[in-house]
Amino acid sequence: MAGDVDRSFLDWPFFEPQHRDLAARLEAWCAANLPVPHDDVDAACRTLVAMLGAGGWLRHTGASEGERLDVRTLCLIRETLARHDALADFAFAMQGLGMGAVSLFGTDAQRAWLDRTRSGAAIAAFALTEPASGSDVAATSTMAEKVAGGWRLNGTKTYISNGGIADIHVIFARTGEAPGARGLSAFLMPADVPGLTVTERIEVMAPHPLATLQLTDAQLPDAALIGRAGDGFKLAMSVLDVFRSTVGAAALGLARRALQEALARSAARRIQGEPLAALQMVQGHLADMALKVDAAALLVYRAAWTKDQGTARISREAAMAKLYATEAAQEVIDMAVQLHGGDGVRHGVKVEELYREIRALRIYEGASDVQRVVIARSVLGG
Numbered sequence: 526m527a528g529d530v531d532r533s534f535l536d537w538p539f540f541e542p543q544h545r546d547l548a549a550r551l552e553a554w555c556a557a558n559l560p561v562p563h564d565d566v567d568a569a570c571r572t573l574v575a576m577l578g579a580g581g582w583l584r585h586t587g588a589s590e591g592e593r594l595d596v597r598t599l600c601l602i603r604e605t606l607a608r609h610d611a612l613a614d615f616a617f618a619m620q621g622l623g624m625g626a627v628s629l630f631g632t633d634a635q636r637a638w639l640d641r642t643r644s645g646a647a648i649a650a651f652a653l654t655e656p657a658s659g660s661d662v663a664a665t666s667t668m669a670e671k672v673a674g675g676w677r678l679n680g681t682k683t684y685i686s687n688g689g690i691a692d693i694h695v696i697f698a699r700t701g702e703a704p705g706a707r708g709l710s711a712f713l714m715p716a717d718v719p720g721l722t723v724t725e726r727i728e729v730m731a732p733h734p735l736a737t738l739q740l741t742d743a744q745l746p747d748a749a750l751i752g753r754a755g756d757g758f759k760l761a762m763s764v765l766d767v768f769r770s771t772v773g774a775a776a777l778g779l780a781r782r783a784l785q786e787a788l789a790r791s792a793a794r795r796i797q798g799e800p801l802a803a804l805q806m807v808q809g810h811l812a813d814m815a816l817k818v819d820a821a822a823l824l825v826y827r828a829a830w831t832k833d834q835g836t837a838r839i840s841r842e843a844a845m846a847k848l849y850a851t852e853a854a855q856e857v858i859d860m861a862v863q864l865h866g867g868d869g870v871r872h873g874v875k876v877e878e879l880y881r882e883i884r885a886l887r888i889y890e891g892a893s894d895v896q897r898v899v900i901a902r903s904v905l906g907g
């Protein structure tokens with residue numbers, strides 16, 4: 526990797542000694558273990574989940590009864606993994622998002638799955654999005670019909686990360702207690718439930734396991750319901766409240782790596798007899814990049830710290846962290862590509878990979894304009 530990364534943010538008062546210790550240990554682990562080959566993304570993700578489990582890192586993706594998810598830890602891990610290998614960040618993040626509803630609201634029996642996802646023995650997925658509802662969660666149309674002893678689910682879920690390799694899914698479906706947001710529920714569905722099939726694998730610009738899932742009369746017991754029937758929308762939003770800040774953290778990791786690569790390139794590449802970094806124009810760009818990285822870090826760790834203080838809802842802080850960090854990372858990475866000239870768009874050059882990796886983060890877990898809606902409602906007092 527090019528040059529030393531700026532780790533001075535770890536001295537900020539948002540962190541406690543255990544966070545600083547974890548960041549140092551994870552840095553060493555990443556240097557020894559990452560990146561892994563990405564040629565077969567399914568195999569790479571299975572390997573990464575097993576490695577992250579064996580390393581003890583996945584323990585932080587879930588919370589046992591009485592414990593709380595530590596959002597600063599989640600953010601530090603995502604930032605660090607993303608800086609070394611975006612697919613490792615993906616593998617880590619999905620264990621947390623996938624099981625987020627169980628960590629927050631699961632019964633003891635449901636929590637048995639957490640033992641498996643936190644050790645790396647099982648892979649998790651979060652199935653919210655549908656072909657006709659992405660940003661508009663209240664329009665979810667997958668149906669869960671009450672039958673004797675359980676529920677019968679029918680519908681389609683799409684853009685499901687880990688779809689095709691997941692062992693366990695949290696599925697959101699309409700149970701009809703009320704129209705719109707008040708009539709949804711969340712269910713825990715193992716991959717081997719008859720009626721759950723993978724109908725399409727989706728290829729994307731930064732490859733990772735992604736699929737469309739079909740539910741055809743998929744039968745679940747009463748014990749599969751997470752939380753109360755009708756609370757699914759609030760449950761999804763509570764999970765996103767925790768994990769949206771961590772998407773900002775992943776973007777921050779990608780941006781830090783781009784800045785690192787740009788600094789190394791500007792020092793090594795010569796123009797008219799001098800390093801690129803001697804040009805004031807280049808210095809101005811590097812300054813803007815560093816500023817965006819620090820501003821993103823402040824917003825991400827402000828949101829994480831606020832949640833860790835026990836604040837019930839951090840929708841505004843999380844939305845600001847995700848919106849700013851992902852948009853800023855896109856700009857930082859774009860400039861890093863520019864400073865690399867032709868090499869910046871060449872396969873195999875790190876900044877080209879970062880350019881592809883960052884794009885989806887401005888869309889998933891609430892697109893940038895959804896975050897603007899959340900922030901605007903908060904400042905307008907709605």
Ligand code: COS
Nearest residue numbers: 653659660661662663706759762763766840889890891895
């Ligand atoms: N925690 C707990 N409850 C919440 C909440 C949160 N973070 N956010 C909203 N709620 C509650 C509201 O208080 C409201 O409760 P009442 O009905 O009791 O008043 C209810 O949920 C409905 O909220 P709201 O009226 O804001 O719902 P909208 O349909 O207007 O939804 C947005 C608004 C767009 C913000 C929401 O649908 C959203 O976040 N969409 C993006 C979804 C997403 O991230 N998709 C990606 C999937 S993962 S890749």
